[in-house]
Amino acid sequence: MQSVSQWFDEEPRISILRDGQPQADRDCLMVWIQRAQRAHANPAINTAIELARELDLPVIAVFCLVPAFPSATLRPYHFMAEGLQELPDALATRKIGWHLETGEPGKVIPSLARKHRASVLVTDLNPLRIGRQWRDRVADRIDFPMLVVDSDTVVPSSLFTKEEYAARTIRPKIQRVLNQHLVRIPDTHAPVASDVREGPEPLEAIAQFELDTSVGPAPDFRSGEREARRRLHDFVVNRLGRYDQERNRADIDAGSQLSPYLHYGQISPIEVALAITESNVPAAAKDSFVDELIIQRELSINFVLHNADYDRYAGLPDWGRKSLAEHAGDPREHEYTRGQLEAAGTHDDLWNMAMTQMINEGWLPNRLRMYWGKQIALWSASPETAFRNTVYLNDKYFLDGRDANSYGNIGWCIGGRHDRPFGPERPVTGLVRPMGMGAMKRTFDVNAYITAIRERWVSPRLPLE
DNA sequence: ATCGGCTCGCGCAA
DNA sequence: TGCGCGAAGCCGAT
Numbered sequence: 149m150q151s152v153s154q155w156f157d158e159e160p161r162i163s164i165l166r167d168g169q170p171q172a173d174r175d176c177l178m179v180w181i182q183r184a185q186r187a188h189a190n191p192a193i194n195t196a197i198e199l200a201r202e203l204d205l206p207v208i209a210v211f212c213l214v215p216a217f218p219s220a221t222l223r224p225y226h227f228m229a230e231g232l233q234e235l236p237d238a239l240a241t242r243k244i245g246w247h248l249e250t251g252e253p254g255k256v257i258p259s260l261a262r263k264h265r266a267s268v269l270v271t272d273l274n275p276l277r278i279g280r281q282w283r284d285r286v287a288d289r290i291d292f293p294m295l296v297v298d299s300d301t302v303v304p305s306s307l308f309t310k311e312e313y314a315a316r317t318i319r320p321k322i323q324r325v326l327n328q329h330l331v332r333i334p335d336t337h338a339p340v341a342s343d344v345r346e347g348p349e350p351l352e353a354i355a356q357f358e359l360d361t362s363v364g365p366a367p368d369f370r371s372g373e374r375e376a377r378r379r380l381h382d383f384v385v386n387r388l389g390r391y392d393q394e395r396n397r398a399d400i401d402a403g404s405q406l407s408p409y410l411h412y413g414q415i416s417p418i419e420v421a422l423a424i425t426e427s428n429v430p431a432a433a434k435d436s437f438v439d440e441l442i443i444q445r446e447l448s449i450n451f452v453l454h455n456a457d458y459d460r461y462a463g464l465p466d467w468g469r470k471s472l473a474e475h476a477g478d479p480r481e482h483e484y485t486r487g488q489l490e491a492a493g494t495h496d497d498l499w500n501m502a503m504t505q506m507i508n509e510g511w512l513p514n515r516l517r518m519y520w521g522k523q524i525a526l527w528s529a530s531p532e533t534a535f536r537n538t539v540y541l542n543d544k545y546f547l548d549g550r551d552a553n554s555y556g557n558i559g560w561c562i563g564g565r566h567d568r569p570f571g572p573e574r575p576v577t578g579l580v581r582p583m584g585m586g587a588m589k590r591t592f593d594v595n596a597y598i599t600a601i602r603e604r605w606v607s608p609r610l611p612l613e
Numbered sequence: 614a615t616c617g618g619c620t621c622g623c624g625c626a627a
Numbered sequence: 628t629g630c631g632c633g634a635a636g637c638c639g640a641t
Contacts, residue, residue, distance in 0.1 A: 313622080439634090447634095471620095569620045579620060617639095624631100625630090
């Protein structure tokens with residue numbers, strides 16, 4: 149058989165981390181599931197199956213639960229583990245085996261590959277730094293081919309070879325090729341069934357980890373592929389039609405709330421996009437959702453893939469840092485430490501309730517994510533501190549934190565990432581676009597939101613005697 | 614209620 | 628080299 153680079157020549161979704169000829173005398177094809185934590189509509193799995201058919205071998209999916217993922221508390225671990233529980237059975241319907249282990253991927257994955265005598269290792273694409281480090285470490289420690297399949301974008305990220313400047317620069321490039329990628333991903337079957345099913349139950353495994361349990365499971369987000377699909381259809385049927393009108397309504401939270409499921413790859417963005425485009429709602433509603441799901445989301449993925457400082461102040465655009473530096477000495481009308489912010493103890497009720505919802509629910513409506521970050525920029529001793537604290541709180545509390553979208557949003561809030569300068573120049577934030585209480589009041593019922601969060605988390609109504 | 618100006622820089626037309 | 632226009636704002640003029 150030819151080398152994997154020849155086999156998958158000109159496939160924009162697939163990159164070769166270690167080239168070579170698949171060995172036919174091995175025992176399986178191995179899929180290392182990282183980000184695409186789903187059994188269906190999964191390009192990485194399909195790639196492994198394609199090779200398995202050529203070699204007439206079974207396919208085994210492996211997952212490595214890492215005991216200390218940076219800045220992850222019990223909250224994301226619980227969501228991830230609950231979703232993983234579905235996978236062995238769901239994969240079995242495609243005749244794929246399952247083996248979960250805990251530890252460091254750089255050690256665990258090569259050892260699993262040796263144990264099961266893998267011919268080729270296929271994995272999916274986590275665009276963040278840690279994903280790349282793990283992949284590189286694994287590729288260094290195996291002596292057979294390894295492929296990375298971009299499984300969580302609509303348009304393969306490799307088609308954009310440089311850091312895009314803004315939505316307006318990536319939009320036409322995406323539009324040009326969108327239709328050829330908006331194609332349903334089939335659920336093929338492995339040619340030979342695998343009966344491998346090893347490893348602990350994910351929820352039991354994470355119970356052994358030393359996690360920060362002060363941030364508990366997100367109460368409103370049941371996890372898993374099935375739940376993701378249920379939510380998608382609920383959104384399409386009940387709310388998509390008004391999305392362009394109501395997207396900013398933080399008081400009713402009119403969004404899809406799919407981002408945790410997309411973050412953990414429990415649903416394919418292509419499946420989401422197809423459900424939207426095939427639905428029977430006004431074009432304006434579809435267009436505004438698709439712009440979020442594809443243009444903005446894939447712009448953020450492009451950003452973290454091409455900017456090594458995506459989660460650092462240094463990664464902000466030059467004009468933004470320059471303007472912020474010129475205002476570094478401006479007096480702050482209010483100034484809060486990380487501790488004061490985390491205690492939701494500012495002078496601003498709306499901000500405090502947003503922080504309260506974030507801490508307790510792991511979630512905020514879109515509109516408030518912007519307001520939340522923009523105020524931290526205004527209230528911090530320096531823009532660098534603002535950036536650091538925003539990343540810290542974002543990644544600690546959001547169920548969908550530690551995501552490319554997180555860093556895109558934080559960069560936009562603090563330093564005008566993917567935005568343009570906005571005069572007139574203001575104290576503290578300079579030319580970075582402001583977003584204050586006026587914008588909130590113009591778009592939703594601020595008092596209704598404050599009251600709802602206060603009743604839910606601060607002074608809940610006590611049951612009558 | 615709606616509108617222009619504020620300000621920078623990318624990408625395309627020329 | 629010039630020019631149009633842009634992640635979701637704000638303020639003041641009409």
